[in-house]
Amino acid sequence: MKWFPLVLFLLFSGLAICQTKNSIQITGKITGKIPDIIEYTLPIHGIDYFGFTDSAQIDPNGNFQIIIPLDKTSFIDLSNSYKSYGTLIAEPGMVYKVTINTENSENKFAVESPNQKGQVLYNQIPNRSMIVGGHFELETKKYLQDSIPSEIEQKIEQSKEAEMAGFKKLLKEKVISKDFYHLVEIDRDYFHKGIQGSLAFINYLFVAENKNKLSNEQFTKMWKEIFQSNPVTNPELLSSPWFYFYVENFLRYNELILEKTDPKILAEFHKKGQIHTHNIDNAKKYLSGLQLEYYFAAYIYYEAINNNYEKELITLFDLFKKEYPSSSYTPFLEPVIIPIIAFQNKQAEPLNEKVKFVNNASHLNSVNDVIKSLNGKQYYIDIWATWCGPCKAEFKDNAKLYQLLKSKNITMVYISIDKESREKQWKEMIHFYNLEGYHIRANEKLDANLRSLYGNQSMGIPWHFLTNETGDIIKKNISGPSEIENLEKQLNNN
Known part of the structure; x- marks a missing residue:
């Protein structure tokens, strides 16, 4: 658990609560599958960033209680292991009763408070933070085929206005405060400007492949304008979950366009x-x-x-x-x-002798070539990459995998689709995760062969399959080590 000296939370409901006008209180109830803790972003200087979190314990009945010092209206995201339950728009001095259902996606997050209609409306926004809606690029896909900047900007503005319409109505009816409305307005304004900046950046990247829909002059102008209307120096931007990614886009603009790096x-x-x-x-x-x-x-x-x-x-x-x-x-x-x-x-420790790098791997252009270079009857193939989080998550169960494969007389082969520039990281990760078996980093032809066998150029990894002694695939999709019981059944049925 991360401890932060300014954050107070209660382990037992019987303890006394001391709340001030410069703090908020969250009383919560979780139903369904109850985790051990609930994590929440800490609004340091009003900032909401998914990585700066503390956590509170949850009792066996699903109850939790949190008090957070707060001197300005801020976003607070409640989550567990980077999976968001919902976002609270918190105002100093207020008390919130939160209910979370971990098994009902339709009604998983509810807030009881004077501004609860605003809370409901904000949590209906699919892209309210990175751990909810991904990155600017996901929204940018809607506009990748558009080639008229004025029409793109109009569409993005209309999208923002549609999101804000409900909040304007609640403000007029005095259901939400001006501070509540203003925080949402700043956040949504910068988010939609971020979409515009992302679109400009993608068109910049597409120039090299001649796939850009906007000309250099058009996307450069579009890129420049967002930082004039919505500068990164605006202190209110700090309160938006999108600050980091908006600034990242701004720095790309300066480096690639202004400095022409x-x-x-x-x-x-x-x-x-x-x-x-x-x-x-x-x-x-x-x-x-x-x-x-x-x-x-x-x-x-x-x-x-x-x-x-x-x-x-x-x-x-x-x-x-x-x-x-x-x-x-x-x-x-x-x-x-x-x-x-x-x-x-x-990396300073000796390499496990069971870790073997295949010789002349640069000349192996197909799975058949790879397998024919080895000696065995059947091969369990793991297609992975150093940048693939789910691939690396599978490695924690490798001890069971190796034991199972040994009992079946099946040889372990890892094929990485990392590019040559990641050769050093590839070897370091093999060492760190102690990946026993044969190792190959695919060249361009082997990479193409794998995608052809997979049946889609956007090959999903990790991908596990089984081959015979000549490299012909026996089972195209089998379980990874995290599903060892299912994998054993699949191998028994082979």
């Missing part, structure tokens, strides 16, 4: 393991004060939870602590940096 230079930073340091140095050119501190911390957190275990992030974390020795964000960064330190320490 060659993407090849950025690729070189990636290759040398210096891209994160470069990105923070770039942020320091345009941000300062609280905004820079927040962005710096959010950047480290966001990159660390991708589980790429980059040593550079440890260096950046040390720099952050040096530059912000009293930062409120440091306690949230430490837990995500510790696994990276463990990963790097693991």
Whole structure:
């Protein structure tokens, strides 16, 4: 559990509650499958970021209680393991009764409060935060085929106005306060401007493939205009869950458009393991004060939870602590940096002799080629990549997998679809996760062969399948180690 000195929460309902006008109280009840804890974002300086959270214990009956210091209207997201239950628009001095049903998606989150109609309306928005609706890019898909900037901007504005119509009505009826309305208005305004910025960025990327629908002049103008109307320096932007991603888009605009940085230079930073340091140095050119501190911390957190275990992030974390020795964000960064330190320490240990890299892998252009280069009767193939979170999540059950495969005389083969630029990370992760078996990083032809066998160019991974001694697929889709009992049944029926 993360502890934050300004946050008070109760373990037992019998304890006395001391609430002030500069705090809020949340009394909650969870039905369905009851988790051990409930996590909630902490509105430090009014900021709502999915990584800066504390947690409260839940009693066996599903009850929990939280008191949070609060001096301004803020978003507070209630969640568990990055799965959002709902978002509360919290106003200082108020009491909220929250009910959560973990097994009913239609009515999973309800709030009893004087402004509960506003709470219901906000929670109906499908893209209210990253852990609910994804990224700007998901909304941007709606406009990728449009080629007239004025029409795009009009559509985006109409989408925003449609979202705000209900809140305007509630404000007029005095069901929600001006502060409540203003917070939602700022958030939605910046979110929709973020869509516009994302669309400009995607068109920029499409230029290299000649797939851009907007010309250089058009998307550059569109990109520039959003930062004029909605500057990143607006302190109210800090309260929006979209601050980090909006600023990220702003920094891309400055680097790629204003500074005209060659993407090849950025690729070189990636290759040398210096891209994160470069990105923070770039942020320091345009941000300062609280905004820079927040962005710096959010950047480290966001990159660390991708589980790429980059040593550079440890260096950046040390720099952050040096530059912000009293930062409120440091306690949230430490837990995500510790696994990276463990990963790097693991690299100093000898490699398990059961981990085998296939020789001449660069010349293996198909699954048949791969299998024919080995000696065995049947092969369990795991298609994965270092950037694939679900792939790495499967590895925690590998001990059971190896035992099962050994009993069936089946050989383990891992094929990574990582690009050459991630060769070092590929080998480091194999070492860290102790992946016993044969290892190949697919070249372009093997990658194409895998996608052809899968039946879709957008190959979903992790993908597990079984082959015979010549590489012909016996079972195209079988379970991973996390479903070991089901996998055993599938192998028994083979």
